[in-house]
Amino acid sequence: MRHRTRITPMATGLILLIFSIIPTPTPGETVPKVMLLHSYHASNQWDLSVEEGVRDALADEYYIPDENLILKSFYMDTKRRTSPEWKEDVGKMAREAIEHLAPKVVIALDDNSQKYVVRRMPAADNAFVFAGVNRDPEEYGIISNREKPGGNITGALERERFGESLAFLRRIAPEVKRLALISDASPTGTPVVQRIKSLAPEHGAHVTASLQTNDFTAWKAFVKKAQTQADALVVVVYHTLKDDTGTHVPSEEVLAWTTRHSTLPDMGFWPWAVSDGLLCSDAISGYEQGYYVGTITAYILGGQSPGDFPVASPRTGQPCINSARAEALGITIPDHLTKTATVFSTMAALKNPPPTTD
Structure with missing residues (x-):
């Protein structure tokens, strides 16, 4: 043993x-x-x-x-x-x-x-x-x-596989051009945000709104405002946010709130982000x-x-889709995509959800 x-x-x-x-x-x-x-x-x-x-x-x-x-x-x-x-x-x-x-x-x-x-x-x-x-x-x-x-x-x-993930998202939502980009302010998130902003024009996309924060209240305000500013929400990482009392907010709670209050198709860069509730990713493995x-x-x-040994960057991706998120957004996933992707069917639950939108 x-x-x-x-x-x-x-x-x-x-x-x-x-x-x-x-x-x-x-x-x-x-x-x-x-x-x-x-x-x-x-x-x-x-x-x-x-x-x-x-x-x-x-x-x-x-x-x-x-x-x-x-x-x-x-x-x-x-x-x-x-x-x-x-x-x-x-x-x-x-x-x-x-x-x-x-x-x-x-x-x-x-x-x-x-x-x-x-x-x-x-x-x-x-x-x-x-x-x-x-x-x-x-x-x-x-x-x-x-x-x-x-x-x-x-x-x-x-x-992060930004170009690959955006192309994968467009196979589900072809109209996506304007991106709202959000991340926590961790050492992981900062360079990813910088690279996405630089690469977006090469892929026919434009970052119309962007926020890096560890303040959950500011995060919520950005997500609500982004609904009229973008065609899709790009979520980088969401693990170091704190509420108004300075208490750490579990990552699952952050994403559960985000998907509950956003009607934009969304993408991330890791399998666990899609498992938590984002629509899709050609994810980092x-x-x-x-x-x-x-x-x-x-x-x-x-x-x-x-x-x-030279420093390398393994490039094998893992296409992922969350079918429950697609259903919530009213999006039909093409059958040929589900045959080759990892499909998740559950989403992170919002603790003590309010009876109305907060």
Whole structure:
């Protein structure tokens, strides 16, 4: 039986390291260690899909966690806890956990782990393999050459499939030209918003309204106003919003409110966004990101230098449709699209929905 290893936030906000049961190596045998460093939390759907890809890739290269590999996870929880103080504190805890475990490879997921951990450990003895990075890694000072990184760091970029997703949306709603673009103000959202604004004209689209905010009240006002300003709503990420009391609003609640109060066809860039209720996406595959960096990790464990692997951007997409959202919008999905896409039929529920539109 395999036991997954977790570092999970406790109720007090501290980090708990839970060690799994590892077989005792035979004399002379060394079990390699790998740490999965997550910027987010254990139940985050992106993290789950990336980890699945990592584990499958390692297994395909004959590295089996809890058999001939020690694999541990650390969760920074920076989507739900967004203060600069928390990020600094948890970054320090993560660096200490890496020093304590002394893994041969750290797989560092998403931007906050680069900012608060990887770039703070330039002289580390272990290799770093990053995934899910939305900003240019050069901004963090962790590499200077993507083709030949050199040193102890390489990885995979996460790039939204904007052109592909827009083309997919237009197969469902051909009239879409004007886009309302909304995102939280997280490190993930900012570079995506910038790229979409730059790329939209190349795809015959125009961003007529745009907002980045962590204020749920401002988010609501924008969605309502956008109904007369655009043909479609483009939702990037929605995980760091807070209400008027400063309390974090769960991402599912944000999207449930959004789809309840918008009659615009909408699109996102990740499968979980369509699962939560957006109409469609030619989505980024977290699994493909994980499989790619998991394979690189296996090669590093086998003796190859991380700096020999160029930084890449896996481009395999996952077409997704939410049939319940289509029905709510009065849109008929062509049969040929449902045959090749992942089809979701449920939407995130709005907690305590009001009897009238709020």
